[in-house]
Amino acid sequence: MALGGGTFVTQNKILPGSYINFVSAAKATAALSDRGIATIPYYLDWGALNEMIEVSTGDLQKNSLKLFGYDYTAPELKPFRELFKNIRIGYLYRIGEGGTEAYNDFATAKYPGERGNKLKVVIDDNADNDGYFDVTLILDGSPVDVQTVQSAADLVDNDFVVWKKEATLDTTAGVNFEGGVSPDGNPDKMKGYYSKYLEIAEGFSFNAIGCPSDDEDVKGLFAAFTKRMRDEQGVKFQCVLHNPGKSSDYEGVVDIQNSVVDEAEQSLVYWVTGVIAGTNVNKSALNKVYDGEYTVDVNFTQTRLEQLIKGGKFTFHRVGADVRVLSDINSLVNVTLEKGEDFKQNQTIRVIDQIANDIAVLFNTKYLGVVPNDADGRISLWADIVKHHEQLQTIRAIENFKGEDVKVSQGDTKRSVVVEDMVSVVNAMAQLYMTCVVA
Numbered sequence: 001m002a003l004g005g006g007t008f009v010t011q012n013k014i015l016p017g018s019y020i021n022f023v024s025a026a027k028a029t030a031a032l033s034d035r036g037i038a039t040i041p042y043y044l045d046w047g048a049l050n051e052m053i054e055v056s057t058g059d060l061q062k063n064s065l066k067l068f069g070y071d072y073t074a075p076e077l078k079p080f081r082e083l084f085k086n087i088r089i090g091y092l093y094r095i096g097e098g099g100t101e102a103y104n105d106f107a108t109a110k111y112p113g114e115r116g117n118k119l120k121v122v123i124d125d126n127a128d129n130d131g132y133f134d135v136t137l138i139l140d141g142s143p144v145d146v147q148t149v150q151s152a153a154d155l156v157d158n159d160f161v162v163w164k165k166e167a168t169l170d171t172t173a174g175v176n177f178e179g180g181v182s183p184d185g186n187p188d189k190m191k192g193y194y195s196k197y198l199e200i201a202e203g204f205s206f207n208a209i210g211c212p213s214d215d216e217d218v219k220g221l222f223a224a225f226t227k228r229m230r231d232e233q234g235v236k237f238q239c240v241l242h243n244p245g246k247s248s249d250y251e252g253v254v255d256i257q258n259s260v261v262d263e264a265e266q267s268l269v270y271w272v273t274g275v276i277a278g279t280n281v282n283k284s285a286l287n288k289v290y291d292g293e294y295t296v297d298v299n300f301t302q303t304r305l306e307q308l309i310k311g312g313k314f315t316f317h318r319v320g321a322d323v324r325v326l327s328d329i330n331s332l333v334n335v336t337l338e339k340g341e342d343f344k345q346n347q348t349i350r351v352i353d354q355i356a357n358d359i360a361v362l363f364n365t366k367y368l369g370v371v372p373n374d375a376d377g378r379i380s381l382w383a384d385i386v387k388h389h390e391q392l393q394t395i396r397a398i399e400n401f402k403g404e405d406v407k408v409s410q411g412d413t414k415r416s417v418v419v420e421d422m423v424s425v426v427n428a429m430a431q432l433y434m435t436c437v438v439a
Helices: 057-068 075-083 114-118 187-202 216-231 270-279 302-310 346-367 375-396
Strands: 004-006 017-019 036-042 053-056 089-094 101-103 109-113 117-125 133-139 140-150 161-163 174-175 208-210 239-242 253-256 316-319 324-326 405-409 416-420
Touching: 017 324, 017 346, 036 057, 036 075, 036 187, 036 270, 053 057, 057 075, 075 089, 089 114, 089 187, 101 187, 109 117, 114 117, 174 216, 187 216, 208 216, 208 270, 216 239, 239 270, 239 346, 253 270, 375 416
Parallel strands: 004 017, 036 089, 036 208, 208 239, 239 253
Antiparallel strands: 053 089, 101 109, 109 161, 117 133, 117 174, 133 140, 316 324, 405 416
């Protein structure tokens, strides 16, 4: 069972866990956790189906062929190259249903999909050993596996195929695979596929989640998932959507306004998801240069750009020859006493998410069920929180912090502890107002 978490109004929670509120000024240590982790679902014709896989930047560059069926530089992997420009770890999930593995007389493809039809087996007599064969597996014209064996029973399964151990080996110039069918990508069923992905994603920790779909219902699904996880479960991350409409006006949702003109219009989701996940807690993506491979529509007037900022739209604009991020904002528009203007800035959300995630992990692993709720125990918790915040101040993520800004006391029961915390988040410079007096 998951630990309790989220926000609170009164001290009436049942589940053990961490309940943390953030309002406008009205992993088992006090150290800052690293950012740069994102998750996104994808549809492709090769790879583990309906399974979350962890991929590092190195994995993508070195092992993309076996993971996704394509070389790192292939056009099919452009979305992943966009995503990994700014992250270090991605949790990737191939969606779909059904499909068929390609096959021939000697082997069956490891995964369902049309990509398996590009496999081929070539068998030659081994030049040095009579009765032995050199069995070469080829994908799209390039060898991916070579084994020297006496019989098919000796062949070892690899990242691409499962060998048919009962097959009879004989020399052949090449036997192609056939019958590979990609999993169902019926748009009418995609909401169900994405729902399954979100169920799996709930068990992982990440800084940002991206929705690559242009379907309004799917985007609404991602937005609702994000709000539930942030507000009810206490799991802090942001969700990146392309023009979600009614699903926006929330600090946890980043609403991309620009479209891609040379491919699917929502393709910027990959790059922005990487930026939202990978931007350091003490940094802003304001004015960041888009260094991806898509052509971005930035045909906006100054008046329109002002409207987009007011509307909570994460927007790109042209500065000289560059395409840059206009403002590092989320979709929050309607502010309240609890969530003021500062909550519109993603840099603010990064800081408070860092605090929430780090302190929850600290409490749940070091204190929960272990440390007595007496004066000494509460002083220890206070000291860890102060140490954590001092690190944030050292890297200039917060300012003017003092130990007395944190207060730890016993709650309404002997088992609960209440923390009152106050931080002043630093944001990057955005406007310069200068008066020059000429004498």
